[in-house]
Amino acid sequence: MEMYRVAMTSLASRPGRVDEAIEVANPDRDCRARLVSLYGRKLILGDGAIEAFVNRSEGGSAAFVKEMVRRLTQAALTAGRGNRVEDGDVDTIMDQAMSTAPLGRRIVGLPDCPRAGRQAPPFDACG
Known part of the structure; x- marks a missing residue:
């Protein structure tokens, strides 16, 4: 919530650039599965690939x-498998x-600091 307040303050200090800020929640588990199917509609997804992705992408944005x-x-193309993802x-x-980097994780909704094994505090030095 604090980051939201900071963002709104920044937006408010730039008159004429933004008319309205709308918060869009990150997709839940089912929505992430549907997004993978949508964005990867031309891919051949191996057994369990969508499930593996959904399990690892908790908190990620669309x-x-x-x-x-x-x-x-x-990755599939580089491995020579065409459009088959394993x-x-x-x-x-x-x-x-x-x-x-911590900021990159935070932007896409991934707050966990993988090396520390805990949730990263705001503006951490994890990366």
Whole structure:
């Protein structure tokens, strides 16, 4: 809530640039599964790939889901499997995403600090 207040204060101090700020909640488990199916509609998803992704993406935004599907596609292409995504691809891509800088994790809704094994405090030095 504090970050929301800071964002609103920043928006309010820039008259003429933003008419209205609307908070959009991050997708729940079922919505993330549907987003993977939507964004990855041309992919062949291996058994358990969607479930593995949904389990690892708790708190992620819709933009995060879309970016991860893009990265999964690149991983499959790089591995020479065309458009087939395997469970292992999900693990590899999600491991990379979870190790990003603290601000990047926070922007996409992933507050956990993977190395500390606890929720990262605001503006932490985890990364």
